[in-house]
Amino acid sequence: MELDEALRKAADLIVNASSVVAFTGAGISVESGIPDFRSSGGLWSKYDPEVYCNYSVFKQKPELFWKMAVDMQSTMAEAQPNPAHYALAELESMGYLKHVITQNVDNLHQRAGSNKVRELHGNGSTASCMACRSKVPISEAMDQLNSGKSVPVCSRCGGVLRMDAILFGEPLQSSVMEGSLRLAMFAEVMLVIGTSLVVSPANSLVQLCKSNQGTIVICDPSPANSHLAHVMLRGNAGEVLPRLVQACKALRTKGKAQM
């Protein structure tokens, strides 16, 4: 199927479905300058996430995680939402997209204007005290690190601060996971963007939607998961999703003209 035809088909599904959910992974933020740690090279080859982002390692040696965070802070601070994030926010404001479920912790969906975002892996824009749970903007932790501390601490109780992103080996928040499973179960259309679908239990969301007669639309430059897709949109999300929004608008205009 050519991309134009696939876009028309996807738009038709989205406009006519009662419940559309988007499920996004690292791939959607690559165009914002945040590297996917599963791809080789770059920052992640320097910091093995299995060590630097591991929860049991963090509890013993929090300075390792924060050392990596210092090295990555300019990458994270400079990242801006890209046209794919804005396209999803627009689909929400048009009334077509019910929710975004994301594996990302970069806060870019919210910054692009999406209001309904479920973050499976938490959010890296805040940090919390391991002892008293008080929450601060991540900039407060970074300020401490940049002024020479190896581990940022809570200004209230002196406890160790942690980023509010879920680390490897740490359980997902059950309320977020349950809500996401429910969304997947009742979604008529799931728009899957930039996720390799290798991380469990996130990959089960697609299977759950599918086994409940949901239609899967995958947007990805790689054909790796095309066997799971009813409609495959091959290409970078930053180029493809704005075109999908246009296709939805065209259908809406056509629908109104026929009334």
Ligand SMILES: [Zn+2]
């Ligand atoms: Zn505290």
